[in-house]
Amino acid sequence: MAILAECPVCHKKQSAKRKACFCGVNLDAEKKSKKVKYHIVYRLPEGKQVWRALASFEDCNPCSISDAREVEAKFNVCKKENKLDVFDVRPEATMTFKELTEWYLELPKVKSLKSYGRLVIALNRFNERLGYKLVKDIKPVDIENYQAGRKAQDKADATVDMEISAAKSVIRRAFDNDMVSGKVFRTFKNVRKVLKIGSNVRDRVLTVTEADTLIAKAHSYLRPVLIAAYETGMRRHEVFGLCWDAVSMKEKLISLSETKNGRPRVVPMTERLFATLKAIPRDFRDKHVFLLRGRPIVDIRGAIEAACEEAGIQYGRSRDGFTLHSLRHTTNTDLRKAGVQESVINAIVGHVDNSMFGRYNTIDLEDLRQAMTRLEAYRESVRQTVRQTAQAS
Secondary structure, three states: OEEEEEOOOOOOEEEOOOOEOOOOOEHHHHHHOOOOEEEEEEEOOOOOEEEEEHHHOOOOOOOOHHHHHHHHHHHHHHHHOOOHHHHOOOHHHOOEHHHHHHHHHOOHHHHOOOOHHHHHHHHHHHHHHHOOOEHHHOOHHHHHHHHHHHHHOOOOHHHHHHHHHHHHHHHHHHHHOOOOOHHHHHHHHOOOOOOOOOOOOOOOOOOHHHHHHHHHHOOOOOHHHHHHHHHHOOOHHHHHOOEHHHEEOOOOEEEEOOOOOOOOEEEEOOHHHHHHHHOOOOOOOOOEOOEEOOEEOOOOHHHHHHHHHHHOOOEOOOOOOEOOOHHHHHHHHHHHHOOOOHHHHHHHHOOOOOOHHHHHOOOOHHHHHHHHHHHHHHHHHHHHHHHHHHHHO
16 A cells, blocks of 8 residues: 655645655645645456546545545555455445346347347346345355355246346456446355256257147147248347348248347248248238237247147156247257258358368358258158158058
8 A cells, every 4th residue: 555645736646645746746745734635546356457536535624735645644554454345435345246247137238139028038037136235245145145045946947047147247347347347256166057068958959840749739820930940040130120121032041130149141942831821921021031919929938838838748848848939959960960060050050160171161052052952852752761661550
């Protein structure tokens, strides 16, 4: 820690022991006239250097060297007792985690996230238990107790980890904006996940027969959604957010601009998807392709669960359970079985190909069309085999 004197003329800050400033001003004379202001410089435990004017400390005369020395003495005592947070003026010392959450959720970049709704729910759950605590007072044991408490409520490991991850996002953003210390940042960063690596991997892939049965058993409004996901491997938000201006019936192409990795891509239609989209009446009141009662479809979990029950397929996020995302895995797998090159598969489903071959391998529209033709041929050959087997038996 150091005490610095500020020259009243050039405002340069220098050692309080100096008798004359670099600009030539007689500092001793200015000190006697109470014109020299003092500043305190110290380092926080994480190594960050902090500069504070003496005037920022309560009941201190900014031009009093004796007050500066009292602050210095107090600092040394707090340092020995590991209570330097007394000197910390960052929000963590006075702000609860709930208040910090409110700041975070109002950030424009955060509000624009597609996962904003889930983020709000996760943080609300976290704040139910720890939102009342000052940020600086949250200890690792508090977070561990939170994890244990949520587990005692029979919450899935992935759910608990998602809630902790949301809280970590708040702290990370606050740390980047100098609102919390490195100590608080490490408290959250070092918390271990409840879910063991690989234990929630879902590799449920439908056979051609299962997919056809599921689509056949689905409600009429759900059927086109399932066909679109099954025939293209598009992500959930890509299917639900699909608009007619992204669909070219003439070229039989779907152009996606808002993708997860930020890279636009083009997906050729299979004949089945083309026939499905062609049969959908356009509602000029809304630009979305998939509508229910004139509004975009946003939640189909109940309808999918009912269709799965009819088709004899286990539904849910268990290892062997089926969700809408399973159709993406299914398309990926079927493209591979159809003999489509991996780099072309990545281009269709929107995976980033970080291999050297993938970066330098140019894929054109004809490659994509041939891939979808192969996919159709593979699935039709499977159906033909199933029919022949059924006839033979």
